[in-house]
Amino acid sequence: MEYVVGALIHQLRTIDPGEIRLVQITLPEEVEIAGKLYAIRDTMRPGTAFLAKPWGARTGKYRRRMYTRSNTSFNEPRLLETFINFTHRDQSDTSSWWQSEMATEWFEKGKTVEVRLQLDGDEEGVLVYENTKVCKATNLRLEDDGMWEGMRMVCVAFGTGITPFLSYARYLQANNFGRKEGRGGAHLTLVTSVRHEGQLMLHEEMVALEQQFPEHFRYQPVLTRSWPTAWEYSKGRIQRVISSVSGKAQIDISPLQTIVPNLTQSHLRICGSITACQQLTLGLEQGGLVPLSVRAESW
Ligand SMILES: Cc1cc2nc3c(=O)[nH]c(=O)nc-3n(C[C@H](O)[C@H](O)[C@H](O)COP(=O)(O)OP(=O)(O)OC[C@H]3O[C@@H](n4cnc5c(N)ncnc54)[C@H](O)[C@@H]3O)c2cc1C
Structure with missing residues (x-):
């Protein structure tokens, strides 16, 4: 029923x-x-x-x-x-x-x-009703309280794939990023990729959050197709598909690594279209990069 x-x-x-x-x-x-x-x-x-x-x-x-x-x-x-x-x-x-x-x-x-x-x-x-009660590699349910506080997370969002990470950011903010006496708290880097500036979601709120918690939150919006002259963040795709002679796609994720150099010391979370998420995980594999953990959800 x-x-x-x-x-x-x-x-x-x-x-x-x-x-x-x-x-x-x-x-x-x-x-x-x-x-x-x-x-x-x-x-x-x-x-x-x-x-x-x-x-x-x-x-x-x-x-x-x-x-x-x-x-x-x-x-x-x-x-x-x-x-x-x-x-x-x-x-x-x-x-x-x-x-x-x-x-x-x-x-x-x-x-x-x-x-x-x-x-x-x-x-x-x-x-x-919520779609899942347990954390799995194929969903983005936030880790239990008591666990996320010790984590360094890099969240990569394609388009509306930002939704779970907006919820993370707001929840962590409401909980002071897990900062307590003797405990440093969590760190979240949000990399959000959209086509143009008009597609950014809650941009001002994220900018303000970074200013409020600079030690715990980093906001990196990326515009892939067009950008204003004075755009101060990244431009262009965070991953590039390079077709090889053999026909097997090679994924270059060096633009993402430039934004987030410490991927292998982070818990990576990915959300967006199936193609974008698969390309990123393939790029990690091809580059021999192994983050502390990887969880991804695609629609
Ligand atoms: C866990 C989860 C979270 C999500 N969160 C969001 C979110 O935050 N924001 C967001 O925008 N979307 C989100 N989505 C996606 C959303 O649920 C819808 O799938 C999406 O909006 C597309 O809906 P749609 O009805 O237009 O088309 P679809 O759901 O893609 O499909 C429409 C219909 O066409 C059928 N269909 C699709 N492809 C084919 C095919 N090749 N052959 C035959 N039939 C086909 C489907 O079975 C369906 O009946 C999420 C999905 C999941 C699973």
Whole structure:
């Protein structure tokens, strides 16, 4: 049995027209299931995804889709924030709908989108469903409290693949980066690659976070296609595909290494399209680079 609740589209903000939108969905405090009222508890871990049922522009029906949360249940319970991009795939359905006028209308008219819930173990309440409860190499659920505080992480995001890392950054900030008496705390480098400046997500917030916690947070936005004259960060792709005579692709990740020279002393986290993530891991392999750990999620 799957439980869902109608959630209000609280905010729908265009980042790059037709390409990327910020979406915030608010869940009610309670839900009625089989005549009984349950409080909705939000314990989603940074790096996990929620499941919503938006409209499919191509199929003309509601579809089940997963979205990684970019804020945290710790700071903003029951407010689910994410960034959704248009995938440009022939089969694209909901990703194009989210960019459409129809979605804007739903937002303006206060229409709801269903979000999946799950019964709490003791069945006394319901939880916001999260896609995974365990940390694996193929997901980005943040390590347990008590563990991440000692880690040096390099998070590489392609496009909306920044969502899990925005959640990490906000969670670490809310927890003072794990700094306590006698304990140095965590370090996070966020490398985020987008095509042009207009696609940057929460850029000002990340710049401010770096200024607030210079010993714990480093922000490196990269623009791959075009950039303003005075752009002070990196330009061009962080990994380059070099076709070889044998036809086997060689991936040059030296631009990424220039930004982050200490990859092998870091826990590497990667998120974005399947191609981008595979190229980066292949580039590491071909260059004989072995980070302390690698975890990646691609959509
Ligand atoms: C854990 C997780 C987290 C995610 N987080 C985000 C996020 O934060 N932001 C974001 O923008 N997206 C995210 N996604 C991706 C998102 O869920 C959608 O898949 C994406 O937005 C594309 O949706 P779509 O409906 O347009 O197309 P799709 O989901 O790609 O596909 C549409 C339909 O076409 C079918 N289809 C696709 N390809 C083919 C094919 N070759 N042949 C036949 N049928 C095909 C699919 O089965 C589906 O029914 C996440 C996905 C996962 C799994």
